[in-house]
Amino acid sequence: MPALPWYHCTSIYQIYPRSFYDGNQDGIGDIQGIIQKLDYIKDLGLETIWCSPFFASPQADFGYDISNYTDISPEYGALDDALQLIAAVHQRGLKIVFDMVMNHTSSEHPWFKESRSSRNNPKADWYLWKDPRSSPGRRGSRSTPEATGGQVPNNWQSVTGGSGWHYAPERDQFYWASFLPFQPDLNYRNPVVKKTMFDIVRFWLAKGVDGFRLDIFNYIYKDAAFRNNPFTFDLIPTEANPSGFFQKAQYTLNQPENFDFARELRGVCAEFCEKLLLGEVSGNHSVIRQFMGAEKNDGLTQVFDFGMMDFKFSASYFRDLIQDIEKHFPAPFMPVYVFSNHDRARSISRLDGDIRKAKLLHLLQLTLRGVPCMYYGEEIGMTNLRLPFATALDPIPHKFQSIPRFVFDMLGMTMNRDEVRTPMQWNGGKNAGFSPAGKTWLPVHPNYKAVNVEKESRDANSLLNTLRSILKIRKEQAALREGNLIWMDNLPGGILGYKRQTDKDEITVVLNFTEKKSEFQLAEEGLQSLFQLSGEDSFNAGRLKLNGLSGMILRMVNK
Ligand code: GLC
Ligand code: CA
Numbered sequence: 382m383p384a385l386p387w388y389h390c391t392s393i394y395q396i397y398p399r400s401f402y403d404g405n406q407d408g409i410g411d412i413q414g415i416i417q418k419l420d421y422i423k424d425l426g427l428e429t430i431w432c433s434p435f436f437a438s439p440q441a442d443f444g445y446d447i448s449n450y451t452d453i454s455p456e457y458g459a460l461d462d463a464l465q466l467i468a469a470v471h472q473r474g475l476k477i478v479f480d481m482v483m484n485h486t487s488s489e490h491p492w493f494k495e496s497r498s499s500r501n502n503p504k505a506d507w508y509l510w511k512d513p514r515s516s517p518g519r520r521g522s523r524s525t526p527e528a529t530g531g532q533v534p535n536n537w538q539s540v541t542g543g544s545g546w547h548y549a550p551e552r553d554q555f556y557w558a559s560f561l562p563f564q565p566d567l568n569y570r571n572p573v574v575k576k577t578m579f580d581i582v583r584f585w586l587a588k589g590v591d592g593f594r595l596d597i598f599n600y601i602y603k604d605a606a607f608r609n610n611p612f613t614f615d616l617i618p619t620e621a622n623p624s625g626f627f628q629k630a631q632y633t634l635n636q637p638e639n640f641d642f643a644r645e646l647r648g649v650c651a652e653f654c655e656k657l658l659l660g661e662v663s664g665n666h667s668v669i670r671q672f673m674g675a676e677k678n679d680g681l682t683q684v685f686d687f688g689m690m691d692f693k694f695s696a697s698y699f700r701d702l703i704q705d706i707e708k709h710f711p712a713p714f715m716p717v718y719v720f721s722n723h724d725r726a727r728s729i730s731r732l733d734g735d736i737r738k739a740k741l742l743h744l745l746q747l748t749l750r751g752v753p754c755m756y757y758g759e760e761i762g763m764t765n766l767r768l769p770f771a772t773a774l775d776p777i778p779h780k781f782q783s784i785p786r787f788v789f790d791m792l793g794m795t796m797n798r799d800e801v802r803t804p805m806q807w808n809g810g811k812n813a814g815f816s817p818a819g820k821t822w823l824p825v826h827p828n829y830k831a832v833n834v835e836k837e838s839r840d841a842n843s844l845l846n847t848l849r850s851i852l853k854i855r856k857e858q859a860a861l862r863e864g865n866l867i868w869m870d871n872l873p874g875g876i877l878g879y880k881r882q883t884d885k886d887e888i889t890v891v892l893n894f895t896e897k898k899s900e901f902q903l904a905e906e907g908l909q910s911l912f913q914l915s916g917e918d919s920f921n922a923g924r925l926k927l928n929g930l931s932g933m934i935l936r937m938v939n940k
Contacts (some may be wrong), residue, residue, distance in 0.1 A: 384842040388592065388657035388682045388863035389715040392852065394427035397723045398435045398457055399443060400804050400823065401757055403816030406793075410804070410815070412458035416469045420805040421834070425760060425845075426852030429657065431594045433723055434485075435463070438488045441563050442776060443802075444480075445596060446487035450581040462486055467589045476591035478657055484600045485564040493565050494822065497549045497556065499574055508565045509557035511546070511607060529736075536609045537633050538626050540597070540618075541780060545633075559600040559633065561776055569642065579649050586650065592657030592782050595681070598672065599662040602639045604632035617792065620687040621661040635668055643672045643680035659717065660684040666709035678713045683752060685717055690725045691793070694738055696877040696894040699745060703879075707750070707866060718746045721756035723802055726795040730765040737930040740847050740914050741892055744932045746824070747851045750866040750881065750891045757805055761837050762844045763799045766826045773797045774823065799823055808835035847914065854912055854934060860886040873901050876927070887937035896929040908935040 396415060404413030412435060423429060434444035435457040444454065453463050470477040486493055496504040511534035532548075534555055539545030546555040547562045556565045567574050582593070610628045618625030623634060643660070650656040660680040662669045666686065674680040689702055710716040720728035720742065733736040739762055743909070746753045769777035771787065778797040781789070789796050802823050806829040807814030812821050813829035837843035855861045864881035872878045875895035881888045889908060893899050903923050910920040915928035920935065927933060 385524065385715070385863050386655050386682070387476070388655065389427075389683075389752065391429045391752055392424070392855070393429045393431055393478075393659075393717075393752060394422055395431045395433070395754060395756045397433045397757060397802055399433075400802050400815070402805060403818065403821075404806070406596040406817050407456070408816050408818035408821045409456050411456065412453070412462040416462075416466055417840050419469055419473055419475070423473045423475060423938050424849070426849055426856060429478060429591065430470060430938060431478045431659070431754070432466075432480060434480040434482060434596075439487055439563075442561060443486065444773075445482055446485075446489075446564050447482050448487040448490045460545070464588060471589065476657070478592040478659065479585055479590050480596060481582065481585075481593040483567070483595040484559060484597050485566045487563055488563040498552050500552050500554070501889060506571050507568055509603065510552060510554045511557070511570050512554055513548075529819065535607050536628065537603075537607075538610070538628050538630075540600070540623075541777060542626055543780075553600075557596065557603065565604070566600070569638075570605065575645075579646070582646070582649055583652070586653040586656060590656075592650070592659070592682070592742045592755070593660060595660045598643070598660040598681070599634050599639055599664070599669075600875075601642055602636040604636065608632050613812055620663060620691060621665045635662075635664055635671075640671045640680065644674065647680055647682075656682075658682045663687060666705055670677070670709045670714065673714055674708075678715075683715055683717050685719055685754075687725075687924050688717075689718065690720060690722075692720065692731070694732060694742070694894065696875050698891070699877055699894075703749065703866075704868075710751075716749075716751040717754055718749055718751045719754040720746065722754075723756065723761045724798055725801065726793075727756070727763060727765050727801050727936070728759060729762045732859075734764060734843050735930075736762055737914075739844055741894065741930055743844075743848055744851055744890070745877070745892055745916060747848070747855050748861055748881065748888070748934065749879075750864065756801075760845055760848050761806065761832055761834055763806060763826065763832060765795065765801070766803045766824065768797055768799050770797055773799050775799045775802075808833050850912060851934075858886065858888055858911075858936070859883055860888040873899055875899070876901070889935040889937070890932065891925060891927065891935070892932035893927040893929060897926055898926070900924065900926045903935075905937065907938050909938050910934075911936045 399410045400416030402418045403587035404411050404417060435453055436446045436447045436456050437452040438447050441594045442529050453459050453821045467477055492504050492507055495502050496507045513532035514534050515532050531545040533544050537545055540560050545558050547558060548555050558565050569575050610631050613624050613629040615624045660672050660681045662672050662684050669684045672681045729739050770782050776800040783798055800874045803823050803826045806817035809830045813825045813833055837845035860881040860883045864883045867880040869878035876893055876899055878891040903925055910933055912934040915931040917928045918931050918933055919926045
């Protein structure tokens with residue numbers, strides 16, 4: 382069995398820099414803060430760090446609106462700090478990937494300011510500009526209102542709902558923004574734009590970053606002819622089906638050119654050594670697989686599947702999920718298992734705060750065939766903090782203030798992303814040890830005295846120490862990182878079991894998703910228990926006893 386490339390057997394820790402650790406006491410997390418906490422990540426056992434953006438930005442979407450791709454926003458530090466971070470990560474044998482927002486810039490980016498200033502400036506064609514529909518080519522009107530429907534160039538809707546066309550009187554034209562109005566989409570059909578963005582990628586690769594997480598990567602190309610999107614009965618977009626608001630997103634995402642673009646970007650990375658390219662994409666498994674390549678893995682090295690963020694905590698849900706993933710991402714492709722990030726509800730909040738369930742979920746995540754990706758605070762069981770829409774710093778909830786909150790609650794949607802971005806809970810001291818400042822940029826979750834790194838480090842049974850142990854085993858057992866996945870059939874209901882196999886090693890994982898104890902015989906001989914979630918689990922002469930919501934890792938001796 383050939384050794385896998387590093388990016389297919391790593392494990393990822395996502396840092397939201399603003400909330401991780403405040404190095405200079407102003408209430409906002411920063412790059413020096415991250416550097417101070419690298420030993421914590423190393424000790425936890427996760428190997429690749431993904432930092433949400435800290436590039437120059439007006440911070441209207443907290444860094445996902447970039448105004449200079451090769452500089453750092455002053456509240457996080459300076460270019461030197463970023464270089465120091467890369468070096469400090471590498472010194473510890475870890476890897477680091479940056480967050481590259483290629484689809485759009487900030488409307489404050491000098492490129493956009495120039496582009497919107499007239500129809501014939503050198504950057505006039507850097508963004509997607511279209512004439513108003515009612516009177517094409519019309520000049521001179523300064524009074525056209527902001528997009529209200531009638532005059533917008535076509536029927537396309539933005540990701541966040543409503544038309545994504547926004548009027549600029551300077552040009553008497555509309556520009557397209559897939560996300561929010563202050564995030565205009567770049568025009569990748571302009572070769573100069575593509576080259577400029579690839580050069581920015583090269584800039585950071587030359588500085589030593591190990592790859593990128595790619596923001597809304599599947600929106601990069603829009604239909605060249607700007608055809609109207611067709612009607613659909615879908616109202617609420619889901620992860621597997623991003624169409625919604627009665628519109629099929631046929632011409633606004635997942636365009637064929639976008640799959641070619643993934644391969645081109647891989648080519649840019651190949652000028653350096655092997656880099657990780659992790660795409661934020663949406664659609665069902667066969668759609669998102671296309672970003673990785675048809676037969677060879679010559680596109681993005683991996684993609685997120687956000688469908689699993691809406692997981693149901695049951696053996697049958699995960700069996701179906703994993704089987705579908707194994708079908709669509711067979712070797713040499715590699716899936717990613719992710720349950721939380723800076724845009725969605727924290728996983729523990731979807732598990733009723735039950736630590737036993739969190740342990741089982743992560744035992745699954747860290748032993749499947751795939752790259753696990755964890756969000757800061759997930760390892761200690763940080764929960765969402767309910768915050769009002771009206772005072773949100775996140776721009777999204779302000780769009781939906783007129784809709785009663787219970788509607789989103791019923792749909793299980795976290796519209797106010799501040800709720801999942803509260804400061805990391807390091808200890809039970811002031812501001813949870815995140816910052817000694819008087820005020821932190823978002824409030825600290827009041828549960829910090831019970832849920833924090835320091836406290837959990839002292840408790841052998843904590844979620845944190847459980848994850849440390851599993852990650853240690855993952856590092857020691859090549860089969861867990863590189864092995865095939867083989868299903869175990871005929872297990873009792875509510876029990877999930879699989880084997881991970883290489884030529885030399887074999888690991889068995891058995892997980893009890895029910896609250897009840899379970900006892901059954903394993904047919905194979907020569908198994909030995911390596912790890913168990915509950916002190917009451919046992920394995921003797923092939924007979925396995927598992928507590929409710931418990932799980933075990935076993936190893937085949939002398940394979
Ligand atoms: C992605 C990011 C999100 C951001 C959006 C626009 O979905 O994860 O935080 O707001 O793109 O860049
Ligand atoms: Ca700071």
